[in-house]
Amino acid sequence: MGGSCAQRRGAGRLQVLFPFLLPLFYRAFCEPISYSIPEELAKGSVVGNLAKDLGLSVLDVSSRKLRVSAEKLLFSVDRESGDLLVKDRIDREQICKERRSCELQLEAVVENPLNIFHIIVVVEDINDHAPQFQKDEINLEISESVSPGTGTILDSAEDPDINMNSLSKYQLSPNEYFSLVVKDNPDGGKYPELILKKTMDRETQSSHHLVLTALDGGNPPQSGTAQIRILVVDANDNPPVFSQSVYRVSIPEDVPPGTCVLKVSATDQDEGSNAEVTYSFLGVAGKAQHVFSLDSATGNIVTRQRLDFEEVERYVMDVEAKDRGSLSTQCKIIIEVLDENDNSPEIIITSLSDQILEDSHPGMVVALFKTRDKDSGENGKVTCNLSRNVPFKIHSSSNNYYKLVTDGALDREQTPEYNVTITATDRGKPPLSSSTIITLHITDVNDNAPVFQQSAYLVHVPENNPPGASIAQVSASDPDLGPNGQVSYSIVASDLEPRALSSYVSVSAHSGVVFAQRAFDHEQLRAFELTLQARDQGSPPLGANVSLRVLVGDRNDNAPRVLYPALGPDGSALFDTVPRAAQPGYLVTKVVAVDADSGHNAWLSYHVLQASEPGLFSLGLRTGEVRTARALGDRDSARQRLLVAVRDGGHPPLSATATLLLVFADSLQEALPDLIDHPTPSDPQAELQFYLVVALALISVLFLLAVILAIALRLRSSYNAATGGCFGSVLCSKSGPEIPPNYSEGTLPYAYNLCVPGDQTNPELNFLTSADHCPATQDTLNKDSSLALLAGILTPSVEANKKTFKQQAPPNTDWRFSQAQRPGTSGSQNGDETGTWPNNQFDTEMLQAMILASASEAADGSSTLGAGAGTMGLSARYGPQFTLQHVPDYRQNVYIPGSNATLTNAAGKRDGKAPAGGNGNKKKSGKKEKK
Numbered sequence: 001m002g003g004s005c006a007q008r009r010g011a012g013r014l015q016v017l018f019p020f021l022l023p024l025f026y027r028a029f030c031e032p033i034s035y036s037i038p039e040e041l042a043k044g045s046v047v048g049n050l051a052k053d054l055g056l057s058v059l060d061v062s063s064r065k066l067r068v069s070a071e072k073l074l075f076s077v078d079r080e081s082g083d084l085l086v087k088d089r090i091d092r093e094q095i096c097k098e099r100r101s102c103e104l105q106l107e108a109v110v111e112n113p114l115n116i117f118h119i120i121v122v123v124e125d126i127n128d129h130a131p132q133f134q135k136d137e138i139n140l141e142i143s144e145s146v147s148p149g150t151g152t153i154l155d156s157a158e159d160p161d162i163n164m165n166s167l168s169k170y171q172l173s174p175n176e177y178f179s180l181v182v183k184d185n186p187d188g189g190k191y192p193e194l195i196l197k198k199t200m201d202r203e204t205q206s207s208h209h210l211v212l213t214a215l216d217g218g219n220p221p222q223s224g225t226a227q228i229r230i231l232v233v234d235a236n237d238n239p240p241v242f243s244q245s246v247y248r249v250s251i252p253e254d255v256p257p258g259t260c261v262l263k264v265s266a267t268d269q270d271e272g273s274n275a276e277v278t279y280s281f282l283g284v285a286g287k288a289q290h291v292f293s294l295d296s297a298t299g300n301i302v303t304r305q306r307l308d309f310e311e312v313e314r315y316v317m318d319v320e321a322k323d324r325g326s327l328s329t330q331c332k333i334i335i336e337v338l339d340e341n342d343n344s345p346e347i348i349i350t351s352l353s354d355q356i357l358e359d360s361h362p363g364m365v366v367a368l369f370k371t372r373d374k375d376s377g378e379n380g381k382v383t384c385n386l387s388r389n390v391p392f393k394i395h396s397s398s399n400n401y402y403k404l405v406t407d408g409a410l411d412r413e414q415t416p417e418y419n420v421t422i423t424a425t426d427r428g429k430p431p432l433s434s435s436t437i438i439t440l441h442i443t444d445v446n447d448n449a450p451v452f453q454q455s456a457y458l459v460h461v462p463e464n465n466p467p468g469a470s471i472a473q474v475s476a477s478d479p480d481l482g483p484n485g486q487v488s489y490s491i492v493a494s495d496l497e498p499r500a501l502s503s504y505v506s507v508s509a510h511s512g513v514v515f516a517q518r519a520f521d522h523e524q525l526r527a528f529e530l531t532l533q534a535r536d537q538g539s540p541p542l543g544a545n546v547s548l549r550v551l552v553g554d555r556n557d558n559a560p561r562v563l564y565p566a567l568g569p570d571g572s573a574l575f576d577t578v579p580r581a582a583q584p585g586y587l588v589t590k591v592v593a594v595d596a597d598s599g600h601n602a603w604l605s606y607h608v609l610q611a612s613e614p615g616l617f618s619l620g621l622r623t624g625e626v627r628t629a630r631a632l633g634d635r636d637s638a639r640q641r642l643l644v645a646v647r648d649g650g651h652p653p654l655s656a657t658a659t660l661l662l663v664f665a666d667s668l669q670e671a672l673p674d675l676i677d678h679p680t681p682s683d684p685q686a687e688l689q690f691y692l693v694v695a696l697a698l699i700s701v702l703f704l705l706a707v708i709l710a711i712a713l714r715l716r717s718s719y720n721a722a723t724g725g726c727f728g729s730v731l732c733s734k735s736g737p738e739i740p741p742n743y744s745e746g747t748l749p750y751a752y753n754l755c756v757p758g759d760q761t762n763p764e765l766n767f768l769t770s771a772d773h774c775p776a777t778q779d780t781l782n783k784d785s786s787l788a789l790l791a792g793i794l795t796p797s798v799e800a801n802k803k804t805f806k807q808q809a810p811p812n813t814d815w816r817f818s819q820a821q822r823p824g825t826s827g828s829q830n831g832d833e834t835g836t837w838p839n840n841q842f843d844t845e846m847l848q849a850m851i852l853a854s855a856s857e858a859a860d861g862s863s864t865l866g867a868g869a870g871t872m873g874l875s876a877r878y879g880p881q882f883t884l885q886h887v888p889d890y891r892q893n894v895y896i897p898g899s900n901a902t903l904t905n906a907a908g909k910r911d912g913k914a915p916a917g918g919n920g921n922k923k924k925s926g927k928k929e930k931k
Contacts, residue, residue: 032119033053033117034121035047035119037090037124038123038124038126039124039126039128040126041090043086043087043089047083047084048084049081049083050066050082050083050108051066051077051081054108060110061079064112066079066108068119069108074086074104075121077108090123092125093160095123096123102122103121103122104120105118105120106118106119107119109350111351116368127165128161128165129159129165130223131157131167131215131216131222132157132158132159132214132224133157134155135226136226137228138155138226138227140152140194140231141230142233143233144201144202144233147199148196148198148199150195151193152193152196152328153193153282153330154192154194154228156185156189164217168216168221169182169190170190170192170212170213170214171215172194173211176198177198178196178197178208179197180195181193181195186334187332192212192214202232205232206232208232209228211227213225233326238270238274240266240321240323240328241268241329242329242330243266243267245332247262247334249334250336252337253306253309253337257306259302260302261301261302263298263299264299266331268323268327270327274323274324275323276323277323278296279295279298280322281318281320282330287311288315288317290304291312301319309337309375310339310375313337316335317335318332339375339377343374344426344433345371345432345433345434346372346373346424346434348370349436349438350369350370350401351368352366352367352438353367355441358411358445359410359445361406362407363405363407367438370400371400372400373424373426381427382425382426382427383424384425387423390420391406392404392408393405393407394422404422413448415442417439418439422438446536448485450487450535451476452534454474456547457472457474457546457547458549459471459551460553462554464557467516468515470513470516471516473513474507474512474532474548478534478542480538483536488535489509489510489511489512489532489534489535490509490533491505491506492531494528494529496528507532522597523558523597526551527550532546532548554597558597558654559648560648560655562592564590565591565659565660576589577663577668578662578664579664582632582664583628583631584628584629585628587625588626588628589662590623591660592624593606597650600650602649604622604646604647606621606644606646607644607645607646610643611640611641612639612642613636617629619642638663640662640663641661642659642660643658643660644659645657
């Protein structure tokens with residue numbers, strides 16, 4: 001017993017404190033607490049202080065929920081004092097019937113931790129019953145021939161009380177013929193026997209009336225009486241005699257009704273009717289008279305109904321044999337009922353946990369139950385086991401009590417509840433068993449983080465989307481319950497600016513729908529990436545992140561933009577000169593356009609809308625190159641006009657137009673008369689403003705140069721002579737002739753060079769100076785627009801610049817493209833009309849952006865390098881010596897703004913030869929020459 005008690009102390013959540021509580025609960029574990037009370041106590045009577053006997057304080061009574069448990073709850077516990085109180089009437093005779101010892105088995109149950117204690121309440125008998133005869137009147141027939149000393153057994157009185165309160169003695173009313181003798185039964189009871197003191201004379205007195213009194217041993221004693229009426233009959237002097245005084249028999253409890261259990265036999269030595277014997281039960285009461293029947297003629301005792309060992313283990317009966325002469329004798333019948341395994345074990349659940357956390361540790365008590373088998377011996381010994389594949393096991397307690405504890409990890413998401421089958425089996429042959437199913441609900445714990453349906457999301461959104469539209473939806477699932485499974489969404493990171501993030505996208509916290517807060521522009525933002533987080537509402541909360549990449553698709557929302565030819569600041573169109581001797585296929589000029597869109601939306605095609613001579617020129621469909629289709633005829637006009645349309649590949653396509661003015665002449669001077677023949681009216685106010693600006697610019701430059709010269713003289717540097725030389729002769733002629741006298745009229749020969757300082761890093765912002773020393777800085781040039789105008793007029797040719805400029809750093813080879821690698825629709829050098837589609841969309845878009853930046857500088861009317869007359873509205877890179885080699889071609893030559901490197905085609909010269917002398921001369925149409 002001690003070992004089993006020690007083994008059961010480790011369960012529950014107070015394992016650490018259990019060694020300190022062991023002395024307190026040792027008695028409760030190993031031996032029951034006994035109380036003794038008399039029966040018939042009033043309700044509310046105190047049996048004993050149960051809390052004190054269990055070692056509990058008054059506070060523990062309510063906090064640990066002390067209560068008693070029994071099949072019939074006769075007792076209760078006072079929550080304030082811990083006293084065990086009588087709850088219902090206690091009748092020992094009703095509860096324990098004929099048992100000598102009446103003990104009530106109780107269980108005291110406490111919680112936190114869950115435990116059970118065994119209590120025995122012994123019910124003491126009180127003298128609450130008086131002896132009582134089965135019959136109030138006893139009728140006897142006694143022959144007058146009966147000799148004195150003959151006894152007649154009388155019916156016994158019954159007293160359900162026990163011990164001192166049971167039947168103690170009998171008394172007979174005083175008379176001269178009879179006396180009373182009390183004898184003991186083999187079962188411990190007493191019965192009265194009437195003894196004849198002297199011979200009766202029927203003729204003198206035929207009947208006698210006596211009073212038999214039964215007394216118990218109580219204080220005060222109680223009694224019961226029966227009237228004895230004796231009829232004196234004629235002589236019959238031989239009573240029947242049984243073969244044995246006591247009959248014993250054992251029968252199993254499962255015999256069917258109608259089974260003959262025993263046969264009693266008595267003989268009478270008389271003859272005739274005085275020898276005829278009849279049998280009858282004597283004083284059989286209660287259960288026995290319903291279970292057995294006696295054949296009065298044969299003496300056979302037969303079962304009338306099934307026997308039940310669990311109800312009555314032994315039957316004791318008296319059988320009387322009486323002859324016709326009223327002489328009788330008795331014998332004792334003892335029938336032992338043998339137990340059979342006819343009762344299955346019972347499982348009684350005494351306590352069951354309603355919440356079992358899924359993170360509970362093994363060994364936690366979840367239920368308490370007991371077993372009961374009404375059979376005895378091996379038939380009443382029970383073993384319990386559980387159904388398979390459940391994370392629980394049974395720990396045996398005491399007195400057929402068991403604990404159901406956890407025996408493994410629990411996961412509510414896999415198994416939210418368990419239907420545990422408990423089977424109890426006895427040791428009978430064959431064994432009997434019974435089962436009960438208890439349902440254990442697993443309580444959820446936030447042990448699962450949300451999981452997105454995809455590892456990453458990719459969304460394509462066309463540009464110009466409506467603001468507030470849904471562009472994507474992310475979804476995450478959480479198998480937990482309640483708040484542990486409620487998922488909310490948020491944006492935790494992005495490659496966008498943190499301040500601008502909220503103006504681009506937002507996400508619904510409940511649905512995970514991602515909304516666009518603005519209309520996206522593919523040309524400004526092509527892709528961005530978000531990091532979304534799904535977070536549950538548990539404590540602590542769990543979360544997961546997922547990447548959402550948004551690709552902004554292009555739409556054809558940008559029309560092509562013509563970079564060349566561009567209009568001048570005053571709105572006049574540029575013109576190109578064509579040698580009169582140009583052969584068919586001669587490259588006259590090239591229309592350069594870009595489209596801010598991408599893909600097919602940026603695939604440009606060139607078409608001639610109008611032409612002065614439709615058959616004179618041809619236009620490359622994809623390259624935009626204008627070539628002569630035939631030689632110039634005598635009847636052909638020297639001035640030609642082409643209206644070119646540039647269309648993109650979108651649906652529907654967008655377009656732009658460009659006007660080309662072509663003049664057939666061998667030199668610029670030759671082309672001027674044709675241009676002067678049709679002068680355009682000039683605006684006097686505009687010319688006056690122009691002269692004022694030029695004068696102001698010259699004064700500013702002269703003042704600045706004077707300051708620089710003073711500083712240079714003060715420092716005594718070597719730049720003094722250079723400065724004077726540069727400004728003494730603004731035009732530095734190194735390889736060409738002198739400036740012709742018609743310079744004031746706006747015409748220049750081709751061989752004049754522009755001085756550019758050798759350390760200048762931006763060749764497109766160079767100022768006029770000598771070939772050897774040019775101290776003017778780029779900042780000075782940018783501030784003085786009039787000098788910029790002169791720089792545009794006097795821009796040197798390519799060959800002259802090679803001699804005038806200092807050695808320039810070679811271009812970065814990383815920016816060079818092979819013929820196959822060049823992006824753009826005009827990547828073919830041979831003027832393929834169909835063109836080739838760009839291999840890389842990003843490369844094409846980057847080149848277009850660089851071209852657009854360069855062209856904006858060249859075409860901006862407010863630029864400091866494009867406002868002078870005679871520069872055709874372009875910067876120094878596109879001056880009078882401007883040829884198609886200097887036009888930023890996104891297919892062939894890529895110019896990097898702010899750098900001296902140029903991505904150059906392998907074939908630097910069109911058509912495999914140097915350009916003609918007059919090929920690069922440009923002039924505004926509609927401008928009058930100054931006389």
